[in-house]
Amino acid sequence: LSERIASRQEPRRLKTRAALIAAGEDLLAERAIEAIPVNDIVERANVAKGSFFNHFADKDDFAATIAANIRANVEAQVSAINGGVRDPAARLVRGIAQFVRFALVEPRSARIMLRGHRRAVEAEHPLNAGLRADIAAGCREGRLMAPSEDAALTFVIGTGQILLAAVIEKGLDGAQAAALSTDVLQMLLSGFGVAAAEARELAQDATRSVVV
Amino acid sequence: LSERIASRQEPRRLKTRAALIAAGEDLLAERAIEAIPVNDIVERANVAKGSFFNHFADKDDFAATIAANIRANVEAQVSAINGGVRDPAARLVRGIAQFVRFALVEPRSARIMLRGHRRAVEAEHPLNAGLRADIAAGCREGRLMAPSEDAALTFVIGTGQILLAAVIEKGLDGAQAAALSTDVLQMLLSGFGVAAAEARELAQDATRSVVV
DNA sequence: TGTACATCAGTGAACGCGCGTTCACTGATGTAC
DNA sequence: TGTACATCAGTGAACGCGCGTTCACTGATGTAC
Secondary structure (H helix, E strand, O other): OOOOOOOOOHHHHHHHHHHHHHHHHHHHOOOOHHHOOHHHHHHHHOOOHHHHHHHOOOHHHHHHHHHHHHHHHHHHHHHHHOOOOOOHHHHHHHHHHHHHHHHHHOHHHHHHHHHOOHHHHOOOOHHHHHHHHHHHHHHHHOOOOOOOHHHHHHHHHHHHHHHHHHHHHHOOOHHHHHHHHHHHHHHHHHHOOOOHHHHHHHHHHHHHHHOO | OOOOOOOOOHHHHHHHHHHHHHHHHHHHOOOOHHHOOHHHHHHHHOOOHHHHHHHOOOHHHHHHHHHHHHHHHHHHHHHHHOOOOOOHHHHHHHHHHHHHHHHHHOHHHHHHHHHOOHHHHOOOOHHHHHHHHHHHHHHHHOOOOOOOHHHHHHHHHHHHHHHHHHHHHHOOOHHHHHHHHHHHHHHHHHHOOOOHHHHHHHHHHHHHHHOO
């Protein structure tokens, strides 16, 4: 939105900005933006208070910027993991598995995402649009069975969210997260009418290739 | 905890307290406690600022009291709806359907519950303890099939949470909520290995008797 | 290469508003007689 | 029933702290010559 003309001091500027954002990610992982004084942010970033307002209009702008960064990050990871994978059933579980991996690799960001779960159910959310397409394709091909597309989407989102929450809140390690994800994703595919044995295999493949 | 000796002025006291709590429920449904000034609470409750601190130690105490009330309320409703129902599969979907009904009947409270979703995954949560028992019984009897009890519990909680979120955030009416719940609960039971036709029937019974 | 300079991000003291909390006082309520 | 009283919840002005935000100034950076 606020595109700025590149300046000679761009590197200096970016360094300060990055420090602020890193501090914000640390603090937002713990509590909501309303409960975080600007003082805490700049202190952690080792930056003067005034600098904060050189970079962000206000606290809400700051929080929104960080949330948008994270969302874009996750979206990119999920769509990357499915590059070249055609089977809609595999795409579903691989996408969720990548979501879980994100929680393991970047727990700070995942925590922030979990807190701001507002628009998670919305159809317009890009992550959800991708899911919806996979579900629609799967139903069309007869690969997946679901009473309705809306319900299927809701069902999948719920599964993804709860896995994210479980990994973060219980502090699972990689092995535990992989085990739980495999079992839950198996149940998810069974819910779509995939036979138990194949569901397990697909779930295992997804978590193996992704969670490690 | 802080049991107090009954006084002559108990009714007067309770009236003020109820007004504060009602105001708090209105406001907490919109935003977190940190973002709600005490001024707003007492103004909406038509009560002097000082009264707030006659009743609650501080803002956090206030928010915690409201959250505990709501939780107890939901727990009572869910356990009531399953009185006399034996079949674990039916108990699962009826419990979740009651959860959805709660979102329809008391959207304010449901919104607050959704916001404070912190400990939702915890096994010790009474709602989850009940679920776990039903799942364990179902697996023992061969009525339900799941790769692990933990995964099954996670799966069910995720489904319940996402339905609550969908009803609240999309503002579904009773019919829409019933339709979505039926479809999602059918998929949930399929995930537990219940045959499609029977899963649909159980899901329909649960939402019919409960959501209306 | 060295020096003077323009640019622009960084700085932190200062401001004043709004907040949570306190407390001396008011007055409503039920009781004693 | 009526009146004096004790109790205790309600009241709201006052307090002072901490907050978000501003802005005049500093100094780092790259440029011109």
